[in-house]
Amino acid sequence: MKHIIILGDGMADWPVEELGGKTLLQAAHTPYMDKLAKQGRNGQLVTVAPGFHPGSEVANMSVLGYDLPTVYEGRGPLEAASIGIDLQPGELALRCNLICIEGENIKNHSSGHITTEDADQLIKYLQENLGDERVRFHTGVQYRHLLVIKGGDKRIDCTPPHDVPGQPFRPLLVKAQVPEAQATADLINELILKSQALLDTHPMNVQRRAEGKDAANSIWPWGGGYRPKMKLLKETYPQLEKGSVISAVDLIRGIGYYAGLQRLEVEGATGLYNTNYENKVAAALEALKKEDFVYLHIEASDEAGHEGDVALKMQTIENLDKRAVGPIYEAVKQWDEPVAIAVLPDHPTPCKHRTHTAEPVPFFIWYPGIEADTVETFDEEAAKQGAYGLLKEDEFMNLFMQE
16 A cells, blocks of 8 residues: 655644634635545644654654654754755754844744745855855755854754744844853854844845845744754655655755655745645655655645734645645545555644644544544544544554554
């Protein structure tokens, strides 16, 4: 049996007053996810291990069955792998957002969703002016970039910028967790302040302001760590001899790299509501014909949740159902070799909260001939009645790969 996980990043939510107290999954028109939940088996999954921040890197590694206390090294090393940076011993890799500062406050974590092309000019400018033999800036995707510090100490407290929209940035600057890490914290804070002076008057930002766009006028490093020691998925699941990951997000592609999955490039994949679902689905089906496993990650709902946009998030959920889950189901149900489909979020990103939370997420597993449970729809409440109950750690992946 072949296997595909369709991951709707941040798709779970809280009850929304304007939706009559329903969650977005409850209110959205999702006939395919509801059908497969009804024909399959359901449950909840704890994706954030105790003591961990509910980041997408934590949650997606959990979905894939990795033991977080053993392998987690932060977001930066995963993004380094995705863009081809081979970290050396002692190198600290940090996710480096380009963010928008307005006055003294963080306006948003994405500089108004700056394009990769625009961001590349700014990252190269920072490398020219702030980079040296110890400090290196590398261009990633859109607002998501990389800062590598040779000899950096990971024992620092960094605040993810998507957690603090509207808050003053100075109290959120990096803090050392131990005295030995103070030099690293001081260096990063110095880079943040210097980046603001450099970027504020850069022609790219002058042009962006003139066009009514948010300026990309500060870096914000976070999620630092060293090269992780992750097993290949096929070492744990021998039936998964070959597989692929499809995502527009660097950190997911980085997880795929360390997991031994092929990272597929898809034209038009943006990580936003306008991502090219059709190309992603075509790539997933083509890979699944030749391989054992596909991890199809779609970021759109998470970004809408960070923006607090209920209508947009509803649209992204309905798009996932109509333009991804539906076409994949309709295709694979005709195949001679059966395909198991699992659909789930990695974590909630409630529109009211505008950042990630750690509540368990709903999931279903469907394949031809599975014995259905009594669940009728796919949503946070219905999943509580599912036959799989509440799973944690590697229980979901173990269960899914046994099918």
